[in-house]
Amino acid sequence: MEQKPLAELLDLSGKAAIVTGGAMGIGFAIASRLAEAGAKVLVADKDAAAAEAAAAKIGAVAFGADVSDEAQVEAMVAKAAEELGGVDVLVNNAGIYPVKPTLDSTKEDFEKILHTNLMGAFFAAKAAAKRMIAQGRGGTIINITSIDALHPSFVGLAFYDASKHGLWGFTKNLALELAPHNIRVNAIAPGGVATPGTGMGKVSADFLAKIPMHRMADADEIGKVALFLASDMASYMTGSQVVVDGGTLLA
Numbered sequence: 001m002e003q004k005p006l007a008e009l010l011d012l013s014g015k016a017a018i019v020t021g022g023a024m025g026i027g028f029a030i031a032s033r034l035a036e037a038g039a040k041v042l043v044a045d046k047d048a049a050a051a052e053a054a055a056a057k058i059g060a061v062a063f064g065a066d067v068s069d070e071a072q073v074e075a076m077v078a079k080a081a082e083e084l085g086g087v088d089v090l091v092n093n094a095g096i097y098p099v100k101p102t103l104d105s106t107k108e109d110f111e112k113i114l115h116t117n118l119m120g121a122f123f124a125a126k127a128a129a130k131r132m133i134a135q136g137r138g139g140t141i142i143n144i145t146s147i148d149a150l151h152p153s154f155v156g157l158a159f160y161d162a163s164k165h166g167l168w169g170f171t172k173n174l175a176l177e178l179a180p181h182n183i184r185v186n187a188i189a190p191g192g193v194a195t196p197g198t199g200m201g202k203v204s205a206d207f208l209a210k211i212p213m214h215r216m217a218d219a220d221e222i223g224k225v226a227l228f229l230a231s232d233m234a235s236y237m238t239g240s241q242v243v244v245d246g247g248t249l250l251a
Helices: 025-036 048-058 070-084 107-135 158-181 205-209 219-230
Strands: 016-020 040-045 061-064 089-092 139-144 183-190 241-244
Touching: 016 025, 016 070, 016 107, 025 040, 025 048, 025 089, 025 219, 040 048, 040 070, 048 061, 061 070, 070 107, 089 107, 089 219, 107 139, 107 158, 107 183, 139 158, 139 219, 158 183, 183 219, 219 241
Parallel strands: 016 040, 016 089, 040 061, 089 139, 139 183, 183 241
Antiparallel strands: none
């Protein structure tokens, strides 16, 4: 096989990408890096106005969608195909993480988290994979899990942890299923990330002390790994989970 130059390996020109939960934080960082690499990007978010604002910053297309609703997800993929000319990259980033002890929780609490974090990824992966197979040019799906897919962070995230363990299992099995179609399926497991949803890194000294690097990640540090997985730099990777946690799981 002829060795490609580095610039070509990271070039996503002509590729069409969807990033869910892309209006801010990790999602926007990922969308920004994919756009910078030349991809045509659809920024999807439950907050349609926020999606519009984010998309305008990077020359992307915006779409308002609640990933827990299959019809909205199918419309999202159809929009990408119509506006961007197809779907080559899907990043399942949308997720919620309410903190609530299990014994104080209800069935509805559990269902809300699972429907968004796990079932939403299924809806999007199914619709996008069907489109990728029909296009006949392969593709890549990246699921944003969490270090909680491997080890619990603290009490109150039992349902979140269940959803992320499930998403990691889903990633591996879907990778097996889609490999014959040249569709790679991988995951990124972030640790603590300084985003609006986590108070922009304003955390306790005790929390930072548990991180060997003694700091939260910047959202772009997740975005760069997503670009790697979306590119030909990761052409022989599927069914893998890349942990990006500053060493938290070592502690």
